[in-house]
Amino acid sequence: MKALVLTGTKQMEIQDLDTPTPKPDEVLVKTAYAGICGTDDALYNGLPGSADAVPPIVLGHENSGVVEAVGANVTQFKKGDRVAVDPNIYYPKDKYFRVDRPQLAEDLSAVGVTRDGGLEEYFTAPESVVYHVPANLSLKAACSTEPVSCGVHGVRRLNLQPHYKALVMGDGYMGLLFVELLKAYGVQHVDLTGRHDDKLAEEQKLTGADHVINTESGDITEEYDIVIEAVGRPETQEKAIEVAGKGGQILMFGVGRPDQTFTVNTYEVFQKELDIKGSFINPYSFDDSLALMASGKIDVEPLIKNVLQLNEVVGKLDGSDKRPGKSVVELDGSLK
Amino acid sequence: MKALVLTGTKQMEIQDLDTPTPKPDEVLVKTAYAGICGTDDALYNGLPGSADAVPPIVLGHENSGVVEAVGANVTQFKKGDRVAVDPNIYYPKDKYFRVDRPQLAEDLSAVGVTRDGGLEEYFTAPESVVYHVPANLSLKAACSTEPVSCGVHGVRRLNLQPHYKALVMGDGYMGLLFVELLKAYGVQHVDLTGRHDDKLAEEQKLTGADHVINTESGDITEEYDIVIEAVGRPETQEKAIEVAGKGGQILMFGVGRPDQTFTVNTYEVFQKELDIKGSFINPYSFDDSLALMASGKIDVEPLIKNVLQLNEVVGKLDGSDKRPGKSVVELDGSLK
């Protein structure tokens, strides 16, 4: 089978590999779509994602497909089932797992990060991380169950009330998903910031954001109960704290480089009684994501702007392909 | 009656004022003890506490005493009742009040801050902020119901589990109360930092801290699930984030000067999935504080080091009296 192999830092090549055989607890998936995100960027460049990738390895942690074969112990899947795969494999024996925070384990194993993922025609995953895709959800959309789940985990860390005013900073894929998620979880007023008027105008239509604010040309003039930072830069992180009102909750979702810092005013933390929160990957959230996507509340297809072939992936990762918007790789477009 | 009046910035004098008359909804309290804390420092120096104090005014927001008289509408108190008074008076018509966060109101009114407090022989307060002191709790202890309540509000903002390891940074009065509070709320391992070996040794005995760490001479070598910063300086705030482990919750309880900042590493917030939280005063917490003090779980008397007379207060506030430890002013020591 055809596989895009990361062979070293900034080195990838298409190779012909043997189709893997599922172990007793594993499912073999024929890949339909694999999404590409900043994590792949990081891994391509030799930086850590949620964990480190050790070449040679096949990336692709946002996957959908169809079951091709199952191991002997698999009970819930059979050949032909349409599935999405949660990349993160938790260990029941890990100390954090045993206190209900599995995502904090020291050594996470993940499909497309520490074991071969979806940038190849077939990949395997333990049955425990495979999910049925609802009939009315396309496999093209379903490969985004993972990023939607990261958003679900993030919003779950907040206390949300319908009367709250929320601001999402950053109109990348995650920012747009957060606008839809906050609305889906009952927040009635959600604004969005970005840096390009035309892009923001289209995004407002797609997501239902109440107001869009171009922070290059205008100011954020209101105070917010909820601020989700989805850029990952000091200037937006500091602005996030500044525009949070009394009782404000700030989700620092964007991830900076390991050496990057932002500055906080203590008196503000005290007097506004702020909550500043990190969010790490997506435990226990695939069922919610699939339900939200199947009902249409989270509608990812219009946000997927580039459908790539395997040989176009390197261009995305090395930055030579500058087309904006979410990219997914079509491994087998005949799978719907 | 005798009253210590703040007449201007850094100006206080003992005056002879008329004993106040309670309004229909008010209680007149004969003051037994009034505690002194950093808020009084700030107000004496013309800086804001939870609100601004406008001279001439009588400070004293940590009060206990005995009911002297009650207004016509008062139903739950009568002359002779032993009471503690919550300084903060919330407004049912405030917008934050109506969404269950009364402490965030723009214009807080507070006994000893915006209206005359306990540094005088008699003071008034609305019945709604007056509490009965349990029989087995001394009035000397009961004047600390307010600081204990600030601690209760702080720990309530945390998710506490018995197996968590907690660190309290700063061995001032609030730091010591936090050690006792964390234990009372079920956390089995609580360490404390300070800067003086002998003081720490005594504090360990009084509070039951598991380990005490002198950060002048030694390092914090472990990771903590809970870190309470109770100093208010950038170096301890940054250290608090550094020593928080995965899933760590940091309560930024200490308050810095309005222009003071600390620096946070974004990747750490993400990868440890931190919670950094402010805490503002003490809503809905007097009943819990009184229950904890009455049972002895929170034992403030041994922590009260200085019992002052009214004429000794200025020495504390202008820094000329350098005796360490919590100070309370005895207005009428015959009240027990």
Place this chain on the structure above:
Amino acid sequence: MKALVLTGTKQMEIQDLDTPTPKPDEVLVKTAYAGICGTDDALYNGLPGSADAVPPIVLGHENSGVVEAVGANVTQFKKGDRVAVDPNIYYPKDKYFRVDRPQLAEDLSAVGVTRDGGLEEYFTAPESVVYHVPANLSLKAACSTEPVSCGVHGVRRLNLQPHYKALVMGDGYMGLLFVELLKAYGVQHVDLTGRHDDKLAEEQKLTGADHVINTESGDITEEYDIVIEAVGRPETQEKAIEVAGKGGQILMFGVGRPDQTFTVNTYEVFQKELDIKGSFINPYSFDDSLALMASGKIDVEPLIKNVLQLNEVVGKLDGSDKRPGKSVVELDGSLK
């Protein structure tokens, strides 16, 4: 002014009363609409609602209108403001109030229950329970802010997740509001039970219920994570527990007669690890309700079936007017 006065058990008459004068903290409201619900039924028949009504008194606890005059201390309202009024007036000095559960107070005071309400041309209420109606929300809809708020309080008592399956039992006004509320709070699958096919068919269109089940002719065949009982009869209460699945949460929202009971199987409570919860009135929920109604997520107008005049109210309360659906009384239809 014209007022419908409850003069005794099952006795009401339209009288000409003096227009009330607002006290310093009160607002005088020119009534636009006043909703009628089961509470009014109970009070008309001499039974308690959330509290007892002592004749002579003017009922009407679901009110909207326009400010006619304000007392001297009122700061947030002026003549002409469009308002909705929360009937329940909490007491800061009540023991439950002081531990953040104001609705549990022994002696609740309520507009339209213990003091004159909206079934008259003008009524007064303390500023603290008056709310501005958003510009895009009609006063006809706004008189339902109170029942929506009871629903908001109910759903807040539940832990809701998007992937949960919910069932609302009973297609009265509250049941229909619950379908919309669960959807608005992110639950993606909500079913509804009733007893009439045609009514259910219309209600499904209005509320977006996923399935409607006529329990007279069919069975509830699935298990639910969330069951909201909104009828108040033993048979539906027992069915609610039966159809709850593992981990199920049952909101016993419907209220029976004081002597009415239902039966629970202990082993089921244990083995399904159930939560069975009551819900009492609507603390801290008007802001959320107004936000949800203003955004259209909760759309009450199509559910209001009967617009009555003051002289038609008795017919509703004594049961002679059998028209189904929610009724509101139009006091001044020129107010929009």
Place this chain on the structure above:
Amino acid sequence: MKALVLTGTKQMEIQDLDTPTPKPDEVLVKTAYAGICGTDDALYNGLPGSADAVPPIVLGHENSGVVEAVGANVTQFKKGDRVAVDPNIYYPKDKYFRVDRPQLAEDLSAVGVTRDGGLEEYFTAPESVVYHVPANLSLKAACSTEPVSCGVHGVRRLNLQPHYKALVMGDGYMGLLFVELLKAYGVQHVDLTGRHDDKLAEEQKLTGADHVINTESGDITEEYDIVIEAVGRPETQEKAIEVAGKGGQILMFGVGRPDQTFTVNTYEVFQKELDIKGSFINPYSFDDSLALMASGKIDVEPLIKNVLQLNEVVGKLDGSDKRPGKSVVELDGSLK
């Protein structure tokens, strides 16, 4: 090795079995102590516990011991380690597991229920359910980590505040543990009911219960914020609801026979806004239990009244041994 084998309903015999060999992910434990509880009663009599036991099988789900050998994949244990074992083995592929409620799985596997447990000299368990016993905790105490954990899971399902008044109904082993647990979690007032004055008097000393109430000779005269039913009979279940005050939370911890019911008054559920909750086994709670036992907050040794030999177990299960109090079986008393 010697093993007490359940060979059929109400049939047990001591047999000589082969010492088991641990699988790659398993730990072989030399049993020190195995506790006996109502679950063993049920299984002996052919009734279900948390799951069904299919003879021939060795019971014993409350176990402590010393590691004798480890499988090839085991990383956290070595021969000689002192351990306690959580009987319940959750499945990452179960649908409830994937939404963070592993205990609700349809087919639970459990040491001492569905696979051989501690009533034999050696037993195996997956590494994921084995825990290190802190140095200062005896193996005799540690065999109660499981019942303590059931209590921890129960109290976690409640919202506990220090000022709450709690009542524990039933002075069996679980009832006594609940008194200690409520205190450890910060509740300052905890009462206990039983049926024998002398037993209650001793239990008050051991647990620190504030009041003990003999319900055979006296009445429960107060209202409680928290009521934990730990008997499992209709009369105590109904009394639990009756003595709950406004806002009361009732943990229905006691388990009745599958056909047993209790009766609830709806108006009471509404007007007191009650929470009635079940509690099922002990997910994610061993770390908390071990921390609480190691610190001495939960002190089980004085509550363990009978130390049995293997040949005395049947007498306990068939009811011929009527000695009251908790029983543990000493498999190897030389292990401390």
